[in-house]
Every structure is written in C-alpha cells, then in structure tokens.
Amino acid sequence: MSIDTGTPAETIPPAAPPHPSESHQWTAKVRHAAESAFPPDQLLPDRQPAYMASWIYVFGVLTVVSLAWVIITGCVLAIMGPSWWHVSSTGHFVNSLHLWSVEAFFFFMVIHLWGKFFMAAWRGNRRLTWATGVISFLVSVGAAFTGYLSQQNFDSQWISTQAKDGINSTGAGAVFNVLNFGQMLMWHIVLLPIGVLLIAGLHVLLVRRHGIVPPFAEGGDDTAGTVDTAPTPAGEPA
Amino acid sequence: MSADAKKRRRFNPDRDVRPWKGAYVPYDILKEAFVAFLAVLVLILLLAVVFSSPDEPAVTLKTWSAVDPVDFAQTAITELDGSSGTASYGPPYNSTPDASQHMGFFEPNQWFGVHQPIDTAQDFVITPLRTLPNQPLTQAAITLYQHASPAQQTAWTTAYEKAVANATDVNGRLHVPAGRYGPVGIMVGSLTNMAQTGGLDGTLLSEGQFYNTNYTKPLLFLADGSYLADKADAQHLSGDQWGMMNETGNYPGQAWLWLYTMWYQVSPMNSSTNGDLEVWVIMMVLSVGLIFLPFIPILRSIPRWTRVYKLIWRRHYRELASA
Numbered sequence: 001m002s003i004d005t006g007t008p009a010e011t012i013p014p015a016a017p018p019h020p021s022e023s024h025q026w027t028a029k030v031r032h033a034a035e036s037a038f039p040p041d042q043l044l045p046d047r048q049p050a051y052m053a054s055w056i057y058v059f060g061v062l063t064v065v066s067l068a069w070v071i072i073t074g075c076v077l078a079i080m081g082p083s084w085w086h087v088s089s090t091g092h093f094v095n096s097l098h099l100w101s102v103e104a105f106f107f108f109m110v111i112h113l114w115g116k117f118f119m120a121a122w123r124g125n126r127r128l129t130w131a132t133g134v135i136s137f138l139v140s141v142g143a144a145f146t147g148y149l150s151q152q153n154f155d156s157q158w159i160s161t162q163a164k165d166g167i168n169s170t171g172a173g174a175v176f177n178v179l180n181f182g183q184m185l186m187w188h189i190v191l192l193p194i195g196v197l198l199i200a201g202l203h204v205l206l207v208r209r210h211g212i213v214p215p216f217a218e219g220g221d222d223t224a225g226t227v228d229t230a231p232t233p234a235g236e237p238a
Numbered sequence: 239m240s241a242d243a244k245k246r247r248r249f250n251p252d253r254d255v256r257p258w259k260g261a262y263v264p265y266d267i268l269k270e271a272f273v274a275f276l277a278v279l280v281l282i283l284l285l286a287v288v289f290s291s292p293d294e295p296a297v298t299l300k301t302w303s304a305v306d307p308v309d310f311a312q313t314a315i316t317e318l319d320g321s322s323g324t325a326s327y328g329p330p331y332n333s334t335p336d337a338s339q340h341m342g343f344f345e346p347n348q349w350f351g352v353h354q355p356i357d358t359a360q361d362f363v364i365t366p367l368r369t370l371p372n373q374p375l376t377q378a379a380i381t382l383y384q385h386a387s388p389a390q391q392t393a394w395t396t397a398y399e400k401a402v403a404n405a406t407d408v409n410g411r412l413h414v415p416a417g418r419y420g421p422v423g424i425m426v427g428s429l430t431n432m433a434q435t436g437g438l439d440g441t442l443l444s445e446g447q448f449y450n451t452n453y454t455k456p457l458l459f460l461a462d463g464s465y466l467a468d469k470a471d472a473q474h475l476s477g478d479q480w481g482m483m484n485e486t487g488n489y490p491g492q493a494w495l496w497l498y499t500m501w502y503q504v505s506p507m508n509s510s511t512n513g514d515l516e517v518w519v520i521m522m523v524l525s526v527g528l529i530f531l532p533f534i535p536i537l538r539s540i541p542r543w544t545r546v547y548k549l550i551w552r553r554h555y556r557e558l559a560s561a
Contacts, residue, residue, distance in 0.1 A: 048265040051554040096286035118546035122532035124255035154294035161461035169339040169515035174350035182451025
C-alpha cells in the first residue's frame with residue numbers, strides 16, 4: 001500500500017532565471033533588489049579590511065548580543081507576567097538579568113556610538129547608517145524608560161510622577177500617559193521593542209551593505225580631487 | 239552641466255572616502271557574535287548574582303495616611319478646595335487658565351487640550367466618600383457642603399486649611415484643632431479613615447469596571463502630598479539630585495539620561511516655571527542635531543580635528559608609516 005504524499009520537493013522546479021516578463025512582478029522585483037543589495041558574501045562576510053584592528057569594533061557586536069539578552073530575559077518575564085518578579089525569588093533573579101542586560105546594552109552602545117563618532121563613520125554614503133544608529137539609541141532610551149515605569153514599585157511611582165511634567169509640557173501627555181501602568185507596559189513590551197528591533201535591524205543591514213568606514217587618509221591629501229557620488233556598489237567593499 | 243559633472247563633486251574628507259585598496263584579513267563574524275553572546279551572558283549572570291536588582295515596595299494611600307495622616311489631610315483639603323498641584327495643573331488633566339508651560343507663543347500642551355479630565359474635589363474626595371456605606375454623618379456632611387454657596391465652601395475650606403496646619407498625629411489618628419470649618423472636618427476625617435483602611439486605593443483606581451491598569455488618579459493624589467517627595471529625597475531621587483536618572487539603592491539607574499537630567503541642574507531651567515518645556519526643546523534640538531550631524535559643517539569635522547581616530551586605527555597608520 002502506498003500513500004500519496006503529494007509532489008516530492010525535488011520535483012518543484014527551481015526558481016526561473018530572471019526574465020523580462022517578470023519585471024512587473026512585485027515578488028521578482030523584491031527578490032532581485034534584495035539579491036542585489038545583499039549578496040551572501042556581503043551579508044555574511046568571512047573577511048574584513050585589514051584596518052579593522054581595534055577593540056572599538058567589538059562594541060557593535062556586544063551591543064547587538066546585549067540586546068538579544070534584553071529580549072530573551074524580557075520574554076521570560078513576559079511569560080510569567082508583570083507581578084511575578086515581585087513574589088518569586090526566581091522571578092527577581094530573571095529581573096536582575098534583565099536589568100543588567102539593559103545596563104550592558106546601553107554601556108556598549110554608548111561606547112560604540114562615541115567610537116563611530118570619532119571615526120566619522122558617516123563618510124562614504126554611510127549617513128543613513130549613522131542616522132539609524134542614533135535613532136535606535138533614542139528609541140532604546142524610550143524602551144528602557146517605559147521599563148522603569150512598568151516595575152510596579154516605588155521607583156515607578158516616583159519616575160512616572162516626575163516624568164509626567166516633561167511629557168505633558170510637550171503635549172505628548174495627551175496620548176502618552178506615563179501614569180497609566182497598562183499603557184506603559186504595552187509600550188514597553190510591544191511597541192518600542194518592535195521599533196528598536198526594526199531600526200537596529202536596518203542599521204545592521206546598512207553596515208553590511210556599505211561595510212565599515214575606511215580610515216582618514218594621512219597627510220591631508222584627502223582634500224584633493226573629486227569623488228563619485230554614486231552609492232557604494234553592492235558586493236564591493238567600501 | 240554635463241551628466242558626468244553631475245555625478246562627481248569635490249572631495250570632502252568629512253563626507254567622502256577613498257575606496258579601500260589595501261589588504262583584507264579573515265574574519266569569522268558569526269564566531270565573534272557567538273563568543274560575545276556567551277561573554278555577555280557571563281557578565282550579566284555575575285552582575286545579577288552579586289548586585290541583584292532593587293525593588294522598593296510601592297507607596298499606597300493606605301501606608302501614607304497611616305504613617306503621616308497630617309500630610310494626607312493637608313493634601314486632601316487642597317484637593318477639595320482646588321489648590322493642589324493636580325487641581326491647578328492644566329492640560330491634560332483640567333483647563334486651568336495659564337497653567338501650561340510655554341516659550342513665547344510656543345505652548346504645545348494647549349494644542350491637545352484635556353485628555354484625562356480630573357476634578358480633584360469630585361474624583362479624589364466627594365466620589366470616594368459617596369461610596370462609604372453606613373456613614374450617614376459623612377453623607378450628610380457631603381450634602382451640606384455640595385449645597386452650600388461657593389463663598390461658604392471657600393470659608394469652610396480656608397478655615398480647615400488653617401486648622402489642619404496645626405494638626406497632630408495621635409497614635410495614627412488625625413487630630414485637628416477646632417474651628418469654623420463646618421462639614422469639611424468630617425469629610426476630610428472620613429477620607430483619612432477610608433485611606434487608612436485601604437479603601438481609597440481601590441476606589442481611586444476603579445474606573446467602573448472590574449479590571450483596571452490606569453493608576454493616574456492615585457499617583458496624582460500621592461504626588462500632591464509631601465510623603466512621596468520626602469521618601470524620594472531620602473533615596474537621592476529628587477530633581478536637584480539628578481532626579482529620575484537615579485534608582486533606589488546604589489544602582490546605576492538610567493545613566494544614559496544624564497544629559498537630559500543635567501539641564502534641570504543649570505540656570506535658567508532649574509528655576510524656570512517653564513523648565514520642563516525648555517529642557518525638552520533643548521533635547522529635541524540636540525537629538526535631531528545628532529541624527530543629522532553628518533550634514534552639519536564644523537561639527538562633522540570634529541573627529542578629523544581631534545585626531546582620536548589615530549588611536550583607533552593606530553596599527554593601520556603604523557603600518558603605513560613603516561611602509
């Protein structure tokens with residue numbers, strides 16, 4: 001007795017090569033754009049320019065992995081609910097991991113940011129990379145702030161009653177009520193993490209797209225001549 | 239202008255780079271990320287084991303009224319007569335004239351109006367007292383107060399404010415000197431008793447439904463008193479102690495807010511009635527400036543002028559020099 005398991009995977013025809021008739025397809029356009037912008041050896045490179053020889057470069061990846069631990073520990077807290085860490089020693093320990101991963105995240109991110117500033121890392125069509133890095137820092141500040149508001153302890157009470165004056169003075173208090181625990185918890189565990197992950201993800205992709213910024217030229221000869229204003233071609237180290 | 243000319247521009251060392259034509263070295267990016275992932279885990283495990291995390295219990299209206307019934311009563315009368323911080327706050331809680339912070343004509347708080355309406359006399363005093371069962375004297379006092387003329391109400395609340403300024407705490411019981419404050423003494427006394435039993439916490443949180451997560455009313459009531467602020471001051475959390483970037487206990491807190499908090503320590507923001515708005519405008523300008531820093535002349539040249547990059551790429555420059 002045989003069972004019909006449907007069409008074997010091997011029989012599915014491979015993706016057809018690009019054809020002019022595909023150009024109107026959204027799917028084909030997105031695939032071609034992604035392949036063009038992020039060829040595999042650029043997305044996951046196995047070599048880097050020789051000038052990338054400084055501890056300062058470590059802080060970028062440390063920031064990313066700290067964010068990973070922030071998300072992981074936050075998810076454990078979310079699974080057990082917002083009151084768990086107040087009544088359980090295990091919950092309190094997970095909260096401690098969450099707190100220190102956030103502290104580590106900001107510590108590494110600020111060093112990364114200063115490092116990139118002193119490298120003038122926006123040079124060579126990397127201004128959007130810089131901008132997304134700064135925006136992800138600012139959104140992260142908001143995410144951490146709403147975390148402090150969501151603690152349900154004296155810290156939350158004091159920070160929220162103090163922060164309301166600044167928020168209200170801008171008019172934002174009409175829709176962003178720092179005294180509303182439920183609203184702040186939603187911002188902390190849904191909206192702002194989505195924002196951080198999207199912007200930080202875009203930032204990492206842009207780093208991979210354009211590569212790391214080369215050093216300033218020695219002797220001031222950098223000011224001579226002209227420069228091609230076209231973006232760095234995909235697959236070509238910047 | 240030719241098409242070729244449009245594509246090329248004069249080289250600017252603070253904006254442009256020469257393509258790297260030097261050597262490349264092997265680099266295992268995933269291995270680096272995995273090692274970093276484990277290293278950060280070890281770091282946060284150590285920090286969590288050694289330092290744990292703070293969890294100072296929240297203040298309740300019950301604890302406040304039990305520990306300091308005089309401060310509670312002094313705050314309650316300001317909620318009733320409309321002189322508390324919340325009662326005179328302006329948007330988004332009420333429409334008190336000229337209460338919003340402004341910088342000239344720039345008054346964004348007024349643009350959105352009242353979004354969380356709060357009438358402190360009704361919401362913090364009268365409505366909670368109306369929920370008390372089997373207290374005919376309290377209910378009669380409320381009715382008397384509500385049917386009195388505004389002038390009479392003001393006379394009563396003014397007299398009570400003077401009396402409660404000399405009130406004493408006798409074994410957790412509020413003792414207010416006698417005066418001509420009519421039903422107000424009974425109302426505030428009942429509210430204090432209600433708070434001491436814990437009933438006021440639940441009543442202020444209630445929004446007419448079973449589940450509630452909005453603590454706006456109890457937090458505003460707490461913030462109008464001195465108890466919360468005194469407790470914060472003892473924990474080095476006051477505005478002039480770098481405020482909310484700190485955390486209870488000896489923890490780093492939100493150290494990344496140092497710049498925001500710093501503006502509250504300097505003149506004129508530290509004494510301005512519009513200090514919050516001024517600080518926020520400064521921070522918005524600085525934040526937008528940081529985002530667009532690559533476009534700002536002079537600022538974007540600072541890295542090249544300071545030459546800190548020589549330290550970062552010292553090996554590269556050493557190899558260049560030796561070559």
